[in-house]
Amino acid sequence: MKFKIRTAKQEDCKEISRMIMDLAVYEKMPEQVKISHRELERDGFCHNPFFECLVAEVPEEHKSSQGHTTVGYALYFYTYSTWKGPSVFIEDLYVMPEYRGKGIGSGLMAKVAQVGKEKKCVRLQLSVLDWNTPSLDFYVRKGAQDLTASEGWHALRFDGEALDKLAAEAPKD
């Protein structure tokens, strides 16, 4: 099946938002999605965007059972390793179930890797849930190393009340 991978435009945000929710449902955490296409439009297409996005499109004759032609996306941003320099972090990579197994996921990843290379990134990182075997296998096949397993890294977070409390105690100038 023919497909095209291109840089997302602001108009794509509604479709990207639809697929973000699909991915959250797959990851068993749909109640955690708090933002809509409006925030994506604001944060991804402003002067200094907080993320970049690629979308995968199929021709009209291959549209999904619900009429969609945008069938996959990769949302990523740039991070910085104090050891090695600029890196790319793929935050979300998703292909609608009926379009899997056709090279779209690989195509999205290859394009992100290419963009990263152009920006002199030395590494690509991502997080995967420990039970998500299909995704774990996909990334490991491409050479990904599990740093949580090999080096013991854990992801931590401050949010909500804990963040507000810390912020309220910040030293005054």
Added chain:
Amino acid sequence: MANFMLRKAEPNDVSDILRMIKELAKYEEMEEQVVLTEKELLEDGFGDHPFYHCFVAEVPKEKQSTDGFTVVAFAMYYFTYDPWIGKLLYLEDFYVMEEFRGFGMGSDILKLLSETAVKTRCSSMHFIVAENNRQSIEFYKRRGACDLSHEEGWRLFAIDKEDLKKMTTI
């Protein structure tokens, strides 16, 4: 010793920042992995499109370290994005020189970072810690941090340059 000042890092600070990056890597038992140079730190943090932001803690000359340093702590962060909640502040490195610990510097830096996160409309502050670094994990948990690897099962993966190159030739 309660006398210290927190401020935004300036280009002149890169030498001290790199020194402390190496000290932190040594503490994490991964010193040989630091390949970044001062020149790269300067270009990447103080050019047109900085990849990172940095706070440093400075003590007065009379309180300098045994090796004569007055810049004694740093925190490096940047902004990332969570498609579920929006902007995040990501804390990449956070370090206080050993002889300056226990004086509240680390706590104050963390509070300043949190204030920055809230002011810039970030929903959350994220970072990673090695699981054998019990001291740091306790420091963060005491202040309300949640271990996402433990509670939600997130594992961190990396694909290095050689494998990235292979992907781009598909």
